[in-house]
Amino acid sequence: MDLNQIRARMANCPCGQTHEIELEGLEIAHGLLDRVADLLKQYRFPNRVLMVADVNSFRVTKGLYEQLLGAGFTVELRVYEDTRVADMKAVEELQVLLRRAGGCLSVGTGSVNDICRLAAYRENKQFAIFATAPSMDGFASDSAPITEGNFKTSYPCRQPRIILADSRILAESPAELKAAGFGDVLAKYVAIADWRVANLLHGDYYCERVGQFVRDAVAKMVALADQVPQKNEDAATAIMEALVLTGLSMQLAKCTRPASGTEHIISHYWECKKLQRGIISDFHGKKVCVATLIVSRAYHNLAKLKSVRAHKEHIDWKDVQAHYGEGLIDGMMSLNTPDTIVDEIDPRAVEENWGKIAQIIREEIPTPEKLLALCQAAHAATTGEDISVDPQLFLDGIKYHPFMRRRVTVARILPMIDLDLLRAYQNDL
Ligand SMILES: [Zn+2]
Ligand SMILES: [Zn+2]
The missing domain is CATH 3.40.50.1970 (Rossmann fold)
Known part of the structure; x- marks a missing residue:
């Protein structure tokens, strides 16, 4: 290259x-x-x-x-x-x-x-x-x-x-490692969507050239999905190239946005909660892959909403803190006080731009069915069980992850429309 x-x-x-x-x-x-x-x-x-x-x-x-x-x-x-x-x-x-x-x-x-x-x-x-x-x-x-x-x-x-x-x-x-790398690259679909939405609603810096650079790297790898489980040099090289290039994209953009979105934050929540219990997590790419499938399902459900009513968010911080627990509360709260990043967004901007947000989701993120088929072809992780995340932690991660970062994502703005990512995932809209 x-x-x-x-x-x-x-x-x-x-x-x-x-x-x-x-x-x-x-x-x-x-x-x-x-x-x-x-x-x-x-x-x-x-x-x-x-x-x-x-x-x-x-x-x-x-x-x-x-x-x-x-x-x-x-x-x-x-x-x-x-x-x-x-x-x-x-x-x-x-x-x-x-x-x-x-x-x-x-x-x-x-x-x-x-x-x-x-x-x-x-x-x-x-x-x-x-x-x-x-x-x-x-x-x-x-x-x-x-x-x-x-x-x-x-x-x-x-x-x-x-x-x-x-x-x-x-x-x-090992096929497991290649599949993990494959999953870390699939995550970029969500990353680019979240990045564009942050640009739209919050004026965050976005570069379309870097966005396209990432899309190209992902597409080249995805074309070889079914070769990932084989000892195939072209597929292994495509994964490696996509990993290095999407890694480089963070340096090109001088931020992590082109390679990391909501799916990485969910994975990080699972990882921190397991560390809290003294348990070492599964491979990064495996967790991120499972989280990418979750986000695809939730975001595509959201994209079906024709319009939304938005207001300033009201977070039940006692409930959030109870889920973060010992050792994680202070770090989390410091990212959300004295105000949250969402306080910087005008609710009218969410209402007026909802159609565009739905369009970005449809443009950037393959449907959950498509993504699942790719993961299965590559023998990548798809369930909480595959990554040893228990059912409660699995759901908690989907619901409570956004507060670990001071970052605008589609998931993070949902309290403004009286929703959270878990409800979107369960299609309880
Ligand atoms: Zn990653
Ligand atoms: Zn640029």
Whole structure:
């Protein structure tokens, strides 16, 4: 994939913003594992490398460590037993190791990349990723979600300079991980719809060029949905490309809106509530996929309403707080006091623009039936059971998630029309 082509496409954008990409190298190809040392040299990656992997990613990149040594790199290796959780202890350990290295090569996906991303940023070292599974859209991200105790915080970082992947390894990665990545890309349908609605009702910045860039990446991947469960290199590459590109879209727009909407907030609610009970959540992309199906159903139900009566919202904060519970209330309330983001929206704007909102939903989000068929073709998660979210938590997430962010989404404005997303989902309108 040619990053210069993307730069050219984004140059002189009528939205007025300068769209920049920090990423210098993005290479996904068959057999690329054998060329990692050459590529790192080509991109002038430092000679002293801290290589970080987990047991799985180390196993599937057999020979990489020796290849780097053979090419003259000085390599220190740290292989983690288990990196399901990206925790601060690991970040701090890597920071110490990085002090004697010039750059960090993260081998893997998800949490491995996140601990390396933050450690490299804090030590001001170069950062490259060799991706082993297309499981989530964080590869090109400039922030890292890190867990400390039972709380997860997103830390600002820099993007990697280089992202490399071997399509053979991506294709051979567990079907569950590929399906999770597929789900994280499907989420962008909702993200773009919510973004346009925030622009319409609240004047939030929106860029149609970035929106179209995301739509194109999603469409290319969706066309190969039925190949996802196979060990198919084209499908695995399409997922990986879509994940990196939609990750890049956040940097192009300088906000997370093009890649994350209501579905990500619902997933985040489930995750935080499970962490509260000391339970580690399922893969990010799996949760987001299930939430995308929910939002599609709810939004399409809403889009059938011909008109609405809107007023200032009246939230029962006691009820909301009771559902957030210990440790989550203060953070949530700080986003909603002294006023809420919805207080900034004129109810008449909701009434007058309702037809347009319904149209945006129909334009951007496939029907729940269509999305379900895609998920089934890709063997992606579709139910609360698939992601070990119990029935009560499942429904609570749909109803109470919007208050975790100070962000306008279709779901967030529903109290203005005496509704919530759960009622829309259950078609109780
Ligand atoms: Zn633009
Ligand atoms: Zn995501």
